[in-house]
Amino acid sequence: MPSTTTTGPSSSTTAEQESLAKQLSDALAKRTKLTAALKKAGDSVERTKQEIAGIDEKLSTLLECTVCTLKYDKMSRVPLILTCGHTGCARCVARLVSMQSGGNKTGIFKLRCFHCRQPTNETTGQFDIELFSINKALLCAIPDKE
Ligand SMILES: [Zn+2]
Numbered sequence: 001m002p003s004t005t006t007t008g009p010s011s012s013t014t015a016e017q018e019s020l021a022k023q024l025s026d027a028l029a030k031r032t033k034l035t036a037a038l039k040k041a042g043d044s045v046e047r048t049k050q051e052i053a054g055i056d057e058k059l060s061t062l063l064e065c066t067v068c069t070l071k072y073d074k075m076s077r078v079p080l081i082l083t084c085g086h087t088g089c090a091r092c093v094a095r096l097v098s099m100q101s102g103g104n105k106t107g108i109f110k111l112r113c114f115h116c117r118q119p120t121n122e123t124t125g126q127f128d129i130e131l132f133s134i135n136k137a138l139l140c141a142i143p144d145k146e
């Protein structure tokens with residue numbers, strides 16, 4: 001004999017009906033729980049995607065020459081680090097060298113940084129990449145394919 005009472009319209013509650021009701025209610029409860037978990041997971045995926053997009057944006061900014069705002073590359077726009085610690089692409093450094101030499105190709109002078117104006121690497125008016133250090137951290141971060 002069934003011992004629990006139900007609020008259903010039937011007064012002839014059988015054990016079978018009770019079992020069915022229990023299965024239904026268990027299934028529904030589980031479904032509600034899983035639906036909530038799925039939504040939470042979805043929100044988390046969305047948040048993660050946004051975070052990745054933010055990082056990509058930051059990376060892209062970090063991989064730009066701060067002088068000409070063009071992307072560093074492994075060819076003509078190699079990131080060169082001056083002795084003051086500031087970095088610019090090889091083209092901007094070359095332009096800086098030629099501007100500051102005042103047309104003198106042989107006289108040695110200390111290049112002034114485009115950012116902090118400190119005297120940095122010694123150079124002649126002829127730009128020589130060997131006189132500058134490559135910013136390896138940035139070079140390694142440059143994607144092989146543009
Ligand atoms: Zn540049």
Ligand SMILES: [Zn+2]
Binds near residue numbers: 086113114115
């Ligand atoms: Zn500097």
